[in-house]
Amino acid sequence: MGTVVLSIDAELAWGFHDRPDPPRERIAAARPGWSRLLSILEEFSIPATWAIVGHLFLEECDGTHAEHPGSPDWFARDPGGSAGEHDDWFGPDLVRAVRDADVDHEIACHGFSHVEFGNRETSRETAVAEVEASIEAAASMGVELRSFVFPRNRVGHRDVLAAYGFRSYRGVRPDQWFDAVPMRRTGKLLDAAVVRSAPPLVSPTVDEYGLVNLPASLDLFGFEGIARSLLEPTVGDPVVRQAKAGIDRALESEGVCHLWLHPNNLLAERDSDRLRTVLSHLAARRERSSLAVETMRTVSERVDLPDAYRAVQ
Ligand SMILES: [Zn+2]
Numbered sequence: 001m002g003t004v005v006l007s008i009d010a011e012l013a014w015g016f017h018d019r020p021d022p023p024r025e026r027i028a029a030a031r032p033g034w035s036r037l038l039s040i041l042e043e044f045s046i047p048a049t050w051a052i053v054g055h056l057f058l059e060e061c062d063g064t065h066a067e068h069p070g071s072p073d074w075f076a077r078d079p080g081g082s083a084g085e086h087d088d089w090f091g092p093d094l095v096r097a098v099r100d101a102d103v104d105h106e107i108a109c110h111g112f113s114h115v116e117f118g119n120r121e122t123s124r125e126t127a128v129a130e131v132e133a134s135i136e137a138a139a140s141m142g143v144e145l146r147s148f149v150f151p152r153n154r155v156g157h158r159d160v161l162a163a164y165g166f167r168s169y170r171g172v173r174p175d176q177w178f179d180a181v182p183m184r185r186t187g188k189l190l191d192a193a194v195v196r197s198a199p200p201l202v203s204p205t206v207d208e209y210g211l212v213n214l215p216a217s218l219d220l221f222g223f224e225g226i227a228r229s230l231l232e233p234t235v236g237d238p239v240v241r242q243a244k245a246g247i248d249r250a251l252e253s254e255g256v257c258h259l260w261l262h263p264n265n266l267l268a269e270r271d272s273d274r275l276r277t278v279l280s281h282l283a284a285r286r287e288r289s290s291l292a293v294e295t296m297r298t299v300s301e302r303v304d305l306p307d308a309y310r311a312v313q
């Protein structure tokens with residue numbers, strides 16, 4: 001019997017602050033989406049891994065973060081001030097809501113200010129600053145960070161994570177057939193409409209730094225826009241079908257079905273409906289089987305590390 005993991009990239013305005021024209025609609029949806037997501041998880045007793053941008057733990061800041069190598073340019077949009085004044089940039093209330101929920105969620109790291117670790121321009125020094133500031137901010141709330149989700153899934157500086165006591169990260173989804181074809185977007189649409197392949201199950205593996213890599217299987221909101229609007233009325237919500245297929249595959253094997261999303265994906269009622277449909281399916285399957293629903297942390301703690309890494313963990 002396999003496992004289902006749900007991870008969440010939680011970032012409010014930080015997810016877009018380096019973009020020339022940040023999408024207002026998604027930023028506005030982030031706070032209500034966060035609360036709605038938390039209550040849907042509560043409704044179905046589903047524990048998730050909330051990878052939260054470190055800046056959101058803060059009650060206040062000076063807006064410049066002079067000790068960070070990217071300062072001051074990287075923080076040009078950071079308004080500074082306090083959580084009460086700028087709630088797109090601070091979220092201690094939201095972090096506490098996750099920490100104090102009845103369901104046993106994991107709080108994980110998504111960088112301090114959403115720096116892309118895998119970007120060639122990101123120095124090791126910057127990665128260290130991101131990790132140190134996140135650990136410190138989380139510790140002020142009594143939270144210990146053990147899992148990491150790379151901003152925009154740009155994997156990099158894994159040695160830094162290992163050095164700072166992280167145990168696991170979400171790696172990139174294994175390639176599917178449509179990744180290899182020249183017209184990838186068309187291939188993805190064709191897959192959702194006709195081929196209907198299930199998302200890949202993944203297995204946690206130990207990398208060369210002794211970290212557990214738990215790759216993604218399916219982005220619950222990676223199929224949006226025109227493609228979704230075209231397919232939904234005819235073949236139903238393709239993502240619901242894919243997610244259900246992934247969950248059902250996990251029932252029959254030892255693999256992990258690793259689903260993920262952003263709170264700011266819950267823009268409209270139909271988005272919450274999609275999530276509720278998937279999680280209700282998951283809860284029903286778990287009820288009638290020994291299918292496990294776990295956090296990245298719990299899964300990674302079960303993975304045996306080679307002897308060379310055991311001493312340092
Ligand atoms: Zn700040």
Ligand SMILES: [Zn+2]
Binds near residue numbers: 011114150
């Ligand atoms: Zn992100």
